[in-house]
Every structure is written in structure tokens, then in C-alpha cells.
Amino acid sequence: MGLLIDGVWHDQWYDTAKTGGRFERQASGFRNFITADGAPGPSGEGGFPAAAGRYHLYVSLACPWAHRTLIMRALKGLDAIISVSVVDPFMGAEGWTFPAPDPVLGKTRLHEVYTAADPTYSGRVTVPVLWDKARGTIVSNESAEIIRMFNAAFGAMTLVSDDYCPAPLRAEIDAINQVVYDEVNNGVYKAGFATIQAAYAEAVGVLFRRLDALEDQLSRHPYLVGDRLTEADIRLFTTLVRFDAVYVGHFKCNIRRIADYPALFNYLKALYQHPKIRPTVDFTHIKRHYYESHKTINPTGIVPVGPFQDLDAPHDRGRFAAS
Numbered sequence: 001m002g003l004l005i006d007g008v009w010h011d012q013w014y015d016t017a018k019t020g021g022r023f024e025r026q027a028s029g030f031r032n033f034i035t036a037d038g039a040p041g042p043s044g045e046g047g048f049p050a051a052a053g054r055y056h057l058y059v060s061l062a063c064p065w066a067h068r069t070l071i072m073r074a075l076k077g078l079d080a081i082i083s084v085s086v087v088d089p090f091m092g093a094e095g096w097t098f099p100a101p102d103p104v105l106g107k108t109r110l111h112e113v114y115t116a117a118d119p120t121y122s123g124r125v126t127v128p129v130l131w132d133k134a135r136g137t138i139v140s141n142e143s144a145e146i147i148r149m150f151n152a153a154f155g156a157m158t159l160v161s162d163d164y165c166p167a168p169l170r171a172e173i174d175a176i177n178q179v180v181y182d183e184v185n186n187g188v189y190k191a192g193f194a195t196i197q198a199a200y201a202e203a204v205g206v207l208f209r210r211l212d213a214l215e216d217q218l219s220r221h222p223y224l225v226g227d228r229l230t231e232a233d234i235r236l237f238t239t240l241v242r243f244d245a246v247y248v249g250h251f252k253c254n255i256r257r258i259a260d261y262p263a264l265f266n267y268l269k270a271l272y273q274h275p276k277i278r279p280t281v282d283f284t285h286i287k288r289h290y291y292e293s294h295k296t297i298n299p300t301g302i303v304p305v306g307p308f309q310d311l312d313a314p315h316d317r318g319r320f321a322a323s
């Protein structure tokens with residue numbers, strides 16, 4: 001893994017020495033918005049109108065941030081409107097690579113997609129990336145914003161009117177997203193990538209106190225916000241579904257498993273069994289990516305066989321159905 005400096009690729013692992021052994025995630029570099037009419041969004045430039053076939057999404061099936069965008073694309077009926085390329089699960093010296101030249105730019109490495117947009121780009125080369133075929137540039141590499149665009153901008157070209165971030169719930173969704181991001185989605189990485197004991201222990205403590213609170217909340221409510229499926233649930237799901245398979249062992253988040261939390265585990269199974277969500281989950285990519293790529297954590301690259309976990313087993317979330 002590595003990063004671009006002035007458009008040149010350098011193979012290097014995260015430098016936690018500068019941050020006292022703590023992992024700090026870098027802010028995303030491309031922050032434009034697709035809108036229905038191409039008007040500017042909350043950040044970046046305008047000129048990215050919703051259009052069928054114009055935009056291409058680069059993802060890893062292993063990555064929880066990219067996974068959000070695949071789920072929103074499926075829920076919003078955008079499969080035929082936004083095309084997708086999937087990177088190889090192994091992220092090595094060249095960073096993310098494609099198993100074959102990508103169909104849009106003919107590149108074999110994701111960092112070449114970044115330099116196609118900006119030949120002097122400096123920063124990490126992350127998935128997801130939303131590419132504009134018409135302007136030949138990156139719209140955004142920030143998943144939180146890509147899912148908002150997918151939810152809001154393409155209404156005129158699909159039959160799906162479901163809104164996963166309705167205006168009356170937005171403040172509550174933003175508030176829970178912030179906590180879940182900091183303590184759970186990114187919390188597992190803070191634990192796993194810490195290089196001093198105290199930073200690891202602090203992150204794990206915060207993570208499990210939050211999981212305990214979420215267990216309590218989800219034992220009383222079907223979803224995180226407004227008793228309906230929203231963006232907040234999608235963002236929690238992508239961490240929960242990886243938790244027992246990867247984060248418990250690889251990132252040492254092992255105080256409890258999700259399977260040990262009755263409400264969280266049933267909620268996870270219910271979301272997994274959603275017909276639009278299930279096809280977006282790929283446990284082979286998930287396990288191979290983390291265990292094979294993070295050689296500082298798992299030098300042998302051996303991928304564990306277990307755990308056995310049947311996410312298709314019955315769940316009890318039907319108890320919240322309106323009577």
C-alpha cells in the first residue's frame with residue numbers, strides 16, 4: 001500500500017509515528033457533488049448533472065466505505081445507470097489494482113485513475129472513487145457524500161422513490177452517523193492500526209461501550225433512526241458484517257463478537273437478508289483483503305478458515321412489524 005506525492009506513487013505503510021502510535025484517517029481529496037441539474041452541491045464545483053451511463057464507480061468489495069456506495073446504488077435502482085469496476089482484494093506494493101484493465105480508462109492500478117484526474121495529486125489512493133466519463137475526472141472519493149448523491153440526484157431516471165435520508169430525519173441521521181463513524185466504523189481501524197498499547201486499548205474501550213449502547217437501542221427499535229431503514233443503518237451494517245470475520249481477530253476487537261449481542265446480531269441478519277443488500281456482501285474479498293494485505297499486522301498473510309456464521313439463519317426483527 002502507499003500514496004501519491006505530486007503524482008508519483010510511493011509504496012509506504014501508514015506513518016503512525018507522527019501521531020503517537022494512533023491511526024488518523026486522512027480527509028478525502030475530491031469533494032464535488034452530482035446533483036439533479038448539475039448545480040453545485042454542498043462542496044466542490046458544479047457541472048456534474050445526474051445522467052444515465054455517465055458515471056463509473058470504482059470499489060473494493062472488501063472495503064466498508066466502498067460497500068456503502070454499492071448498497072445505496074442497489075437500493076436506489078442505479079445498477080443500470082452507474083457502472084462499476086471492482087479492484088482485486090489484495091492491496092500490495094502498487095496499492096489497489098484491477099484484475100484486468102478497467103473498462104473506462106484501461107488502467108491496471110487505481111493510482112493511475114487518480115493521476116488521470118489530477119497529474120500532480122498528493123494523498124492516499126482510496127476506494128470508493130466516482131468517475132465522470134464526460135469530464136474525465138473524479139467527482140468524489142468520499143463515500144459519505146457519494147451515498148447522499150445516489151440517494152438524492154437520480155430520482156428522475158429510476159422508479160425508486162424510497163428516501164434513505166429524509167429531510168425531517170437528517171439531523172438525527174447526521175448525529176448518529178458522526179458517533180458511529182468515529183467510534184465504530186473508524187473505531188475498528190483505530191484499534192487495528194494502533195502501534196502503541198494505550199492507543200489500541202482506548203479505541204477498543206470506546207468501540208465496545210458504543211456497541212453496548214447500540215445493543216440497548218436496537219433491542220427497543222427496529223432501526224437506528226425513525227423506525228425505518230435509513231442511511232445510518234447502511235453505514236453501521238458495513239462494519240457489523242465484517243466484525244466477526246475480520247475485526248475480532250485481525251484488528252483485535254475481541255471483547256465480544258457481534259454474535260454475542262442478541263439485538264445487534266438479529267439486526268445484522270435482517271439487513272444481510274435484504275434482497276438488495278445480500279448480493280453486495282462478498283466474504284472472500286473481505287477476508288482475503290484484510291488478512292493478505294496488512295502484512296505489518298499479519299506477516300504470513302494466512303487467511304483464517306473460520307468463523308462459521310450463518311447470516312441466513314432466522315432472525316427476530318419481525319417482532320417490530322406494525323400490528
Ligand SMILES: N[C@@H](CCC(=O)N[C@@H](CS)C(=O)NCC(=O)O)C(=O)O
Binds near residue numbers: 062124
Ligand atoms: N473517507 C474515505 C475513506 C475510504 C478508505 O479509507 N478506503 C480504504 C479501503 S477500506 C482505502 O482505500 N485505503 C487505501 C489506503 O489508505 O491507502 C471514504 O469513506 O470514502
